[in-house]
Amino acid sequence: MSVNPKIVIVGCGISGIAAAQRLVSSGFNNVRIVEATGRSGGRIKTGRLGNNIVEIGANWIHGPSEENPVFCLARNYGLLDTEALDPVNQSVDIAGHPPWVPNVFSSSGQKLNAEDIYPAQDMFVELLYESSEFQNQGGEPWASVGDFIWSEVPKRAAEKWKDVDGATRSLRMRVINNLLKAECCVNGTHSMDELGLGAYGLYKTLPGLDCTFPSGYESLIKKLLSELPNGLVTYNRPVRCVCWNNSEQKEKPVTVECDDDERISADHVIVTVPLGYLKKHYSTLFHPPLPLHKLHSIQRLGFGTNNKIFVEFDSPWWDADCEVIYLLWEDEDALVSEIQDVQRFWIKKLFGFTVLKPTERYGHVLCGWIAGHESEYMETLSEQEVTHTVTQLIRRFTGNPTITPKRVLRSQWFHEPWTCGSYSHPGKGCSAQDLENMMEPLPTKGSQSQPLQVLFAGEATHPCYFSTVHGALLSGWREADRLIAHYSKSKL
């Protein structure tokens, strides 16, 4: 390559690493990643609970099939087990996984018949499917997915369940409330009322049964990093400001200012910081400030919290085939919009637990899921307080006062200063244009200044795979390709 531009990548999550890998393999050798923390991987973070590996951040490859670059990389690196590699697994197109085998408990300490939840589950799945269809219909009858569900459930219940008794109907409403909490976890939102209805269908799934990394998601990060030149990543170097459109006296158009006062001159900067961080720091992170339309999209897109609480037991209190445990609160038989008194009742937002499988690998470990403000409050409590509350919860729902967890470990994504939450979702009033605005480089089209000074990658910049690892990876490749195309054009 005749020109050798200096390219700085802010953030060493999967999107930053992917951008660096693509640039380096295309012959760019003046590339540097600047990372705020002391580690790589960002929201890919594998931890330990006793002898077990647990995923504090990303857990699944969603849609592991040929179109999914995370799956292809993991396969090529030999990181997947035989089941995940089975072509039958890759061809199943059911948006994730078959319905999990549930155990259902109620707050009065009873184990319920799992079949009793299916009618409500079917109605809920139907409503989510219909929510995703509004995107193609050029209109949204309600502002949010929550509003749509709240408006439809009573109508459909009156029609479909007119012959069922009051107790059964109450149970089904509890199931709907529980599934709403679960869906808040899936979407990384406090409430389904915050999820834009018209934009909900922007998210696309890939075929393949979701699979995991037997030796941890971070094994993928390690493999990718091993292909980059030594010393390419600088750790513990938070970027304070990206100064772009530098005046003509400066040699390079961009200066990256770090917290330790290091100033790095660059031709191009790829910013991969999470949307949660951008929302909080946009006003100081860029000089001159971001254009208004970009800023508005940062504000309109949502970035919420979803946390995990891992709980290990000496022996299981759930069935051998159980994959998910749902906890139904007896007092939630009407549609619940908000949990009152978060400090006392935050645990009511935890919809239940998934069972870590296979048992031979993990032992008896459950993963509790909790989203939203209640989850953010949970993060402020001590580990002992969380353990105590979870123990009381399980004892109450099982009616067994002797169950005692062996170990507990929770994530704290909201208070992680370089993330400020878990992942993005289309907020109310969002459209595809907001994701376009997110990925638009600076200066914007039509400017006379040097092009492609600041580029944007990261999960929240992908038009249909936002909130995922593959979306983040593809966004890093996209911005690297933008620069590669720019330099191959300018050579002509």
Ligand SMILES: Cc1cc2nc3c(=O)[nH]c(=O)nc-3n(C[C@H](O)[C@H](O)[C@H](O)COP(=O)(O)OP(=O)(O)OC[C@H]3O[C@@H](n4cnc5c(N)ncnc54)[C@H](O)[C@@H]3O)c2cc1C
């Ligand atoms: C609890 C949880 C569960 C998830 N589960 C899944 C799942 O099962 N499957 C899936 O596909 N996805 C999942 N995700 C989402 C997935 O982890 C993310 O979409 C993906 O890892 C994001 O990668 P990224 O490169 O965009 O951002 P990040 O990984 O967040 O990387 C950004 C990097 O920027 C750094 N940074 C921030 N500010 C600065 C600064 N000022 N200066 C320098 N560096 C800075 C951060 O420290 C970080 O390392 C989950 C996420 C969470 C939190």
